[in-house]
Amino acid sequence: MRAKNPIIIFCALAIFFINSAVFADVSLPPPQSSEGMGVFEALKKRSSVHGGDMGTGKVSLGELSTILWAASGLNRGEKGWTVPMANGLPPYVTVHVAADDGVFRYDWKAHALVELSKENVKGKVASQSFVGRASYVLVFSTDPEGLKALRDQSAAEEFACVLVGAMTQDVYLAAAALKLGTRYIHSMKLDAIQEALGLPEGARPIAVMPVAK
Numbered sequence: 001m002r003a004k005n006p007i008i009i010f011c012a013l014a015i016f017f018i019n020s021a022v023f024a025d026v027s028l029p030p031p032q033s034s035e036g037m038g039v040f041e042a043l044k045k046r047s048s049v050h051g052g053d054m055g056t057g058k059v060s061l062g063e064l065s066t067i068l069w070a071a072s073g074l075n076r077g078e079k080g081w082t083v084p085m086a087n088g089l090p091p092y093v094t095v096h097v098a099a100d101d102g103v104f105r106y107d108w109k110a111h112a113l114v115e116l117s118k119e120n121v122k123g124k125v126a127s128q129s130f131v132g133r134a135s136y137v138l139v140f141s142t143d144p145e146g147l148k149a150l151r152d153q154s155a156a157e158e159f160a161c162v163l164v165g166a167m168t169q170d171v172y173l174a175a176a177a178l179k180l181g182t183r184y185i186h187s188m189k190l191d192a193i194q195e196a197l198g199l200p201e202g203a204r205p206i207a208v209m210p211v212a213k
C-alpha cells in the first residue's frame with residue numbers, strides 16, 4: 001500500500017485540532033433543585049414579561065443552568081425528565097441557546113452546552129426586536145431523529161407541540177422562581193433560525209423564549 005501524503009495528513013490533523021480548540025462545550029453548574037420560591041408561589045407569579053420591560057441585565061450561568069434543567073433536564077436517574085415524553089422517550093425537542101458569545105445546543109444528558117458557533121444571533125431569531133435584548137434566547141425545535149422513535153408517527157408533530165408546551169411552562173415557572181423575565185414567542189424568523197442553528201433537515205422551530213434579568 002502506498003504511504004499517504006504526509007502534507008494531507010498534517011493538514012487534516014491541523015483542521016481537526018483547530019476546530020476542537022475553537023468550539024468548546026460549556027459545563028453548566030448544577031441546577032438549583034431546592035430552597036428558593038415554592039411551586040405554588042411560582043404559579044402565582046408566572047407571567048410573560050412585556051417587551052418594553054425586557055431587562056438587559058446579565059443572567060448568570062447558574063440561572064441559565066436551572067432554566068435549561070427545568071425545560072428538559074434529567075430529574076430521576078438516566079431515564080426520567082422534568083417534562084413528560086410520549087412512550088417515555090428521551091426529549092424529541094431540542095433546546096438551543098443564543099447567547100452574546102455564540103449559539104449552543106443544550107445536551108440534557110451531560111447537562112452541558114455544546115457550542116455550535118461564535119455568532120451572536122439573539123436579535124435575528126424573532127420578529128420582535130425586544131427579544132434580542134435578553135441575556136439568552138432559547139429556541140425550541142423538533143428533533144426529526146428523536147421523533148422517528150415515536151410509535152404513532154401520525155401524531156409526531158402534535159406530540160412535539162405538547163412537549164414544547166410542557167417545556168416552556170417549566171421555563172416560565174423556573175423564571176418566576178428566579179425572578180427572571182421570559183415570554184413565549186411564536187413570531188419567529190424561520191430562515192434565520194435555520195441558518196443560525198444549522199438545524200437538521202426536517203427540524204421545525206416551534207417557539208422562542210428570551211430569558212432576561
Ligand SMILES: Cc1cc2nc3c(=O)[nH]c(=O)nc-3n(C[C@H](O)[C@H](O)[C@H](O)COP(=O)(O)O)c2cc1C
Pocket residue numbers: 046047048049128183184185186187188
Ligand atoms: C402559543 C403562543 C404564542 C405566543 N406568541 C407570542 C408572540 O409571537 N409574541 C409575543 O410577544 N407574545 C406571544 N405570546 C405570549 C402571549 O401574548 C402571552 O402569554 C399572553 O399575552 C398572556 O400573558 P401572560 O403569559 O402574562 O399570562 C404567545 C403565547 C402563546 C401561548
